[in-house]
Amino acid sequence: MAQETVRETDSPGVTAEFALPVGTATLRATVALPAGRTTLTQLLPIIQDIENTIVDQVTLEAEAAERPISCRAGCGACCRQLVPLSLFEAEALTEWLQTLPEDRIAHLRQRFHLALLALRDAGIMDRILDGAWMNDEEINTKLNIDYFHAGVACPFLENESCSIHAIRPLSCREYLVTSSPELCKDPAAHAIAGLQIPVRLSRALFAFGRQIEQDKRGWIPLVFLLAWGKSGAKPGDRVAGTGPEVLKLFLQEAEAHSGNADEEA
Template identity: 45%
Template sequence: MKSSVDLPPTVQVNFTLGIGHGRLDASLEVPSGHVTLTQILPVLQTLTSNIVDAATVLVSTEGYQVSCRAGCGACCRQLVPLSIFEAEFLTEWIHSLPAMQQQALNARFNTTVDALKATNLLPRLLTPHLWQEEDLEARTLAADYLEQEIPCPFLHDESCSIHPIRPLICREYLVTSDPVFCARPTRETVVPIPIPLKSSSVLFGLGSLVEEGTTGWIPLPLLFVWMQTGGTPGQAIEGLGHELLHEFVKRYTS
């Protein structure tokens, strides 16, 4: 799957990150010119996948195996927070698709929104102050959402149809427990692999700086609603590619 974002010439950036009691030697091709945060998302996707791979190796050395496989999509019925930068990225990608594909996606998202309207979830999802992650109301909302078993509009035949460009938070969610528990996850039954450096959280934090007073993310099913705003949040964070990456990586530990 090709991203719609055309990257300028690149420069190689090498650095090392501590991953639990292991380490990741990262080597990334980063745009050498002036870009927005949204334009370096492909780099951040690669970095996130590298971090998750390193975390997966760590749990395997402890005797655990990741249970996640293509065609296993119960987790794709959870409420997925999509950073506003990824919302912008996916908007550009959707606009790059042939008209018929855009219409088909629009129809899938409309079906999802209709399903949400049929519950009491839509007004709650449209009330951003209810999304504060540690808040009881937010946890109740996430549980109520899962209860409805509404599949992500990008889920096709129980597999992610945008796998190469899927949100960072989807990359970061892997479990070592039996998939049978994923439809009704509890702390006792579902064991996610620990991800020591969460790229999704860094993006949410940057989003909340750009859009003050918000969580920096939207519920993924409301992507087409968000698209109507014409938002370009990435433009608020611009710079040379390697500088943006450096600032991003610094935030893993801040």
């Protein structure tokens, strides 16, 4: 069980110490949290920091085992996949988009529009919307392969680099490979050696999404972000409390997903 003790510091914040089992090790950290009402969405920067620490540790272990990560800046092969985006990350990205200058948001709107048109023309859009892939593993696998083969880059991929690297989704942070980057150009035809992350925090966010939406998925395809944002949804409001309360809830859910590295998105 994730342990947490909370001690007061300077108002209006508190600090929380926690321990999260990560594979055979335990991640122990102290984080500064808001003391007042906090939503799961507002906690995302802390969750991203925890994720980065886990990924850094797993990366070091892979290097020590002479299986270094082959992912590099400028290689965006994996950014042509169907990327699962939690509802809370969708909320945070929607708010971030609203802070951008008009010319930048217009540029991104165009990129999302073109990506959706390309998916429609490739026959992928109808298959995503009919939802059959959510209930059938074979259909899901085929959809993911065909999505990749459609070659539609994530709208945030610019010059083969992620233009939102610091705030990219957890599922992107968790996708790391140790095989040759060349193989990533066609993952259906090659065996890709993916790094196993002992605790995939994205799965905890998806679980909260399933709870509040009561659907089988609990996330949206990233390429639907702008359309989703128009709904004005605030999923974070449905997982809220004091900062320490929300962190504790999240860590409990994360621990429940520990060791499920191959778990279906």
